[in-house]
Amino acid sequence: MAKRATARDVAEQAGVSKWTVIRAFTPGASITESSRAKVMAVAEKLNYRPNLLARSLATNLTHQVAVLVDDFENPYKLSFLERLTLELQSEGLVAVLININEHFDHVHALLNADQRQLDAVIMCGTAFRTEMLQDVRLDGAAPMFVLARDSQIPGVPAINCDTTLAIKDLCRHLHEKGYRRPGFMAGPKTLSTALGRRRAFKAFWKAHGITEMPELAAHHYSAASGAEAVRRYLNEVSPAGRVDVLLCENDVLAFGAMDVIRSEFGLKVPADIAVAGFDNTLFAAAPAYDLTTYEQPVEAMVKAAVAMILGREPKKTVTMPGRLVVRGSA
Amino acid sequence: MAKRATARDVAEQAGVSKWTVIRAFTPGASITESSRAKVMAVAEKLNYRPNLLARSLATNLTHQVAVLVDDFENPYKLSFLERLTLELQSEGLVAVLININEHFDHVHALLNADQRQLDAVIMCGTAFRTEMLQDVRLDGAAPMFVLARDSQIPGVPAINCDTTLAIKDLCRHLHEKGYRRPGFMAGPKTLSTALGRRRAFKAFWKAHGITEMPELAAHHYSAASGAEAVRRYLNEVSPAGRVDVLLCENDVLAFGAMDVIRSEFGLKVPADIAVAGFDNTLFAAAPAYDLTTYEQPVEAMVKAAVAMILGREPKKTVTMPGRLVVRGSA
DNA sequence: AAGTTTTTTGCTACCGGTAGCAAACGCGCA
DNA sequence: TGCGCGTTTGCTACCGGTAGCAAAAAACTT
Numbered sequence: 001m002a003k004r005a006t007a008r009d010v011a012e013q014a015g016v017s018k019w020t021v022i023r024a025f026t027p028g029a030s031i032t033e034s035s036r037a038k039v040m041a042v043a044e045k046l047n048y049r050p051n052l053l054a055r056s057l058a059t060n061l062t063h064q065v066a067v068l069v070d071d072f073e074n075p076y077k078l079s080f081l082e083r084l085t086l087e088l089q090s091e092g093l094v095a096v097l098i099n100i101n102e103h104f105d106h107v108h109a110l111l112n113a114d115q116r117q118l119d120a121v122i123m124c125g126t127a128f129r130t131e132m133l134q135d136v137r138l139d140g141a142a143p144m145f146v147l148a149r150d151s152q153i154p155g156v157p158a159i160n161c162d163t164t165l166a167i168k169d170l171c172r173h174l175h176e177k178g179y180r181r182p183g184f185m186a187g188p189k190t191l192s193t194a195l196g197r198r199r200a201f202k203a204f205w206k207a208h209g210i211t212e213m214p215e216l217a218a219h220h221y222s223a224a225s226g227a228e229a230v231r232r233y234l235n236e237v238s239p240a241g242r243v244d245v246l247l248c249e250n251d252v253l254a255f256g257a258m259d260v261i262r263s264e265f266g267l268k269v270p271a272d273i274a275v276a277g278f279d280n281t282l283f284a285a286a287p288a289y290d291l292t293t294y295e296q297p298v299e300a301m302v303k304a305a306v307a308m309i310l311g312r313e314p315k316k317t318v319t320m321p322g323r324l325v326v327r328g329s330a
Numbered sequence: 331m332a333k334r335a336t337a338r339d340v341a342e343q344a345g346v347s348k349w350t351v352i353r354a355f356t357p358g359a360s361i362t363e364s365s366r367a368k369v370m371a372v373a374e375k376l377n378y379r380p381n382l383l384a385r386s387l388a389t390n391l392t393h394q395v396a397v398l399v400d401d402f403e404n405p406y407k408l409s410f411l412e413r414l415t416l417e418l419q420s421e422g423l424v425a426v427l428i429n430i431n432e433h434f435d436h437v438h439a440l441l442n443a444d445q446r447q448l449d450a451v452i453m454c455g456t457a458f459r460t461e462m463l464q465d466v467r468l469d470g471a472a473p474m475f476v477l478a479r480d481s482q483i484p485g486v487p488a489i490n491c492d493t494t495l496a497i498k499d500l501c502r503h504l505h506e507k508g509y510r511r512p513g514f515m516a517g518p519k520t521l522s523t524a525l526g527r528r529r530a531f532k533a534f535w536k537a538h539g540i541t542e543m544p545e546l547a548a549h550h551y552s553a554a555s556g557a558e559a560v561r562r563y564l565n566e567v568s569p570a571g572r573v574d575v576l577l578c579e580n581d582v583l584a585f586g587a588m589d590v591i592r593s594e595f596g597l598k599v600p601a602d603i604a605v606a607g608f609d610n611t612l613f614a615a616a617p618a619y620d621l622t623t624y625e626q627p628v629e630a631m632v633k634a635a636v637a638m639i640l641g642r643e644p645k646k647t648v649t650m651p652g653r654l655v656v657r658g659s660a
Numbered sequence: 661a662a663g664t665t666t667t668t669t670g671c672t673a674c675c676g677g678t679a680g681c682a683a684a685c686g687c688g689c690a
Numbered sequence: 691t692g693c694g695c696g697t698t699t700g701c702t703a704c705c706g707g708t709a710g711c712a713a714a715a716a717a718c719t720t
Contacts, residue, residue: 006676017700022677030698052445053392054676057383057705064426064446072412073612075405082402085429094442096394097427099415112424115382116394223616255616263617282403286553286585287593288618336706347670352707360668362716384706387675 005046014042025050056117063093065309066113066142070100070126073222074252076279080124080148083302091306093119100126114141120309122147143315145305148296150194151317159305161296162319167200167247169324170276170294174245175208177330179274183243185216185229185253197249197278214243218253226256234265243273245330251277251284251293258289258329274330280323290328297322335376344372355380386447393423395639396443396472400430400456403552404582406609410454410478413632421636423449430456444471450639452477473645475635478626480524481647489635491626492649497530497577499654500606500624504575505538507660509604513573515546515559515583527579527608544573548583556586564595573603575660581607581614581623588619588659604660610653620658627652 011018016035023029024039042048056062065088069077085095096118098109106126113121121144144156151158174182184201186192198215205213216233218225226248234242248254254277261267261275269275277284280295297320304320307313341348346365353359354369372378386392395418399407415425426448428439436456443451451474474486481488504512514531516522528545535543546563548555556578564572578584584607591597591605599605607614610625627650634650637643 008676018677019700020698023699026678032698035698049441049445051387051447051676053383053387053447054705055678057381057387057676057707058678060705062383067427072408075408075612078402078405078408081411081427082429085427086431089429094446095427097397097411097415097425099412099419101416111379115379116424117381117383223612255613255618259617282405282553283585283613287589288585338706348707349670350668353669356708362668365668381706384675385708387677387706388708390675 004051005043005048006051007048010039010042010046010048013046014039021048022050060117062117062119064096064116064118065093066098066109066116066118066121067095068098068100068106068109068121068123068126071221072099073220074125074250074279074281075283076251076281077125079282079298080302083298084122084124084147084305087299087302087306091310093306093309110141110144118142120145122305122309123149125149143309145308145315147301147305150196152194157308157315157317159301159308160317160319161301161322163196164200164203165319166278166294166296166322166324167197168204170247170278170292171201171204173292173324173326174247174274174276174330175204177245177274179245179330180210181212181242181244182210183214183216183233183246185218185226185246185248185257187218187221187225187249187253189217191221192249195249201247216246218249218256221250221252223252223256223259226253227260228256229253230257230260231264234260245270245274245276247276247278249278251279251281251291253277254291254293254329255281255283255289258291270328270330276330280325284325284327292327292330293325295323295325334381335373335378336381337378340369340372340376340378343376344369351378352380390447392447392449394426394446394448395423396428396439396446396448396451397425398428398430398436398439398451398453398456401551402429403550404455404580404609404611405613406581406611407455409612409628410632413628414452414454414477414635417629417632417636421640423636423639440471440474448472450475452635452639453479455479473639475638475645477631477635480526482524487638487645487647489631489638490647490649491624491631491652493526494530494533496608496624496626496652496654497527498534500577500608500622501531501534503622503654503656504577504604504606504660505534507575507604509575509660510540511542511572511574512540513544513546513563513576515548515556515576515578515587517548517551517555517579517583519547521551522579525579531577546576548579548586551580551582553582553586553589556583557590558586559583560587560590561594564590575600575604575606577606577608579608581609581611581621583607584621584623584659585613585619588621600658600660606660610655614655614657622657622660623655625653625655 007018007021010021020035021039023031024036088095100106100109120142123146125148146158182205186198216229218229248257254275258269258275261273277291277293280293284291284293300320308315337348337351340351350365351369353361354366418425430436430439450472453476455478476488512535516528546559548559578587584605588599588605591603607621607623610623614621614623630650638645
């Protein structure tokens with residue numbers, strides 16, 4: 001394997017200095033057309049390509065963005081990743097995907113991103129507790145952003161769907177449909193809090209004179225946990241006392257819930273219990289689920305985040321409206 | 331924002347040379363305990379962290395691996411990404427996720443990865459045609475690997491599930507269940523070929539004396555395309571002439587197929603038409619689909635790929651057996 | 661105590677670019 | 691022909707590390 005050609009190699013063969021070679025590859029640099037042509041010819045021959053690593057070291061800009069993800073169970077993440085990589089790439093940036101979990105925690109990931117001199121860190125739907133930052137000092141570190149979840153760290157902006165509005169839209173729809181015994185299924189407590197959906201849910205119904213709101217708790221954001229939570233609930237509640245509609249914190253929980261409601265208890269959705277989700281996951285549209293849900297403005301959120309990273313927009317928390325998607329399940 | 335401390339800053343304050351500082355941070359380097367302690371104390375005070383970018387430039391090793399993905403519609407990709415990032419991270423590597431599509435093509439991505447000096451390129455389920463490499467010359471470029479698809483480029487190893495075995499297992503199961511009018515639903519032609527599933531399917535049934543095998547063609551690997559293909563087929567075939575089992579090239583197509591079979595034509599799965607898929611996507615286990623499918627050995631494949639990247643295993647094409655997952659749909 | 665070996669430390673050179681200043685060049689004009 | 695000016699080119703210094711040799715210091719012999 002032949003060694004990669006460098007600017008100096010090209011310079012020698014072209015009979016110019018290495019700086020002239022660099023200039024030939026720098027758009028808008030001061031160089032005569034004849035020199036550029038000469039350089040380009042040799043560069044082509046030697047298959048020279050500028051080394052971005054060296055450039056990064058000198059400019060202090062890697063054009064790489066860390067994307068921290070902790071929940072690979074939710075297909076919805078894939079949509080975010082798709083839009084995010086696309087948007088980053090269209091701006092000449094690239095996503096470094098970092099899997100956060102017990103074995104490779106947030107702090108570790110942040111330190112790693114820091115050492116690799118990444119330009120920014122996006123926490124994509126991951127919950128990050130302030131305490132975690134206690135022991136980390138990141139002096140001139142990359143700016144952080146929280147995508148699709150509330151930021152609970154001062155100075156770290158969040159780019160979010162307007163939860164209050166979203167839940168209000170969803171609940172108003174349910175209320176108009178005549179449901180009066182609403183239940184809520186939440187995910188793990190700490191993660192759930194950062195979403196703020198439960199809070200908005202309770203506020204809505206209270207404002208409409210309803211205070212009785214069963215809460216089902218799922219241990220993970222997975223269909224299996226959603227299934228388990230509903231199973232537990234339906235087993236201990238009399239048919240007469242059941243909720244008539246169940247709003248799940250996200251689609252994945254809703255899928256699990258519907259599965260159990262229909263397959264294990266032989267109940268009908270929405271006739272016996274209506275179900276709604278949140279996210280508008282790909283599968284929500286499938287006739288097998290036909291789930292009423294709420295779609296986050298993924299593209300707008302991603303664009304906003306990237307604009308902040310590039311410094312085109314001020315770095316500050318923003319929320320944007322999504323879209324209610326009414327289907328057959330509620 | 332304070333500037334980041336460098337080895338030189340630490341050296342000055344600790345009264346040693348910068349090389350001693352480096353040594354304090356190099357495991358196994360020759361340095362006295364007292365010097366190391368002195369350096370570490372100052373390093374802690376200044377919050378010094380080695381700059382991996384500079385190290386990469388000097389060592390010619392970035393510990394970054396490009397992961398090219400072109401199909402974000404398939405939730406199965408998420409499993410691969412999860413295992414892959416985890417495995418890479420456990421070896422001190424990190425995944426650079428590159429979204430391949432019309433706007434950002436393979437060649438562009440490869441060039442980009444090349445310029446960023448990435449250590450390896452993994453094409454995760456992406457179809458890469460030999461012609462594309464025609465115009466690219468990558469001198470000392472990073473080694474490439476194809477994951478979960480046949481490699482059609484000489485010198486580029488593929489890490490794959492044993493397709494022949496897998497399809498044989500699947501079909502044997504269907505045959506034993508008594509199905510005799512099998513149909514196959516394939517994805518886009520070029521991509522489909524690289525999977526080799528169609529070929530193995532035809533071979534099996536021919537060997538069992540069955541030559542009549544309707545083929546349904548989906549334009550994309552998406553539920554919508556799978557749905558459309560089945561809709562077209564069921565509309566133009568008389569109930570008597572229908573297949574009794576439909577093997578879909580992957581789960582996502584199978585989901586779309588089942589949706590149409592049940593919701594639009596009011597048929598029962600598996601009574602009227604049985605359906606099987608491939609991949610064992612998360613949703614395949616959901617009661618709503620309960621799909622018989624075949625699971626690729628994701629973990630083993632990922633481990634094999636990473637081992638090759640690290641040079642622990644010879645770089646060569648390998649296939650490994652997966653696991654037949656029998657459920658209610660067939 | 662001097663000589664020898666081993667360990668520790670410092671050094672030069674380098675990885676492949678960037679930034680910005682200074683010298684060399686080319687051109688128009690007097 | 692010579693002067694002044696703007697453009698092009700080359701230069702030094704630097705980004706923050708690594709590699710490996712040479713000098714200095716410490717440890718071991720006899």
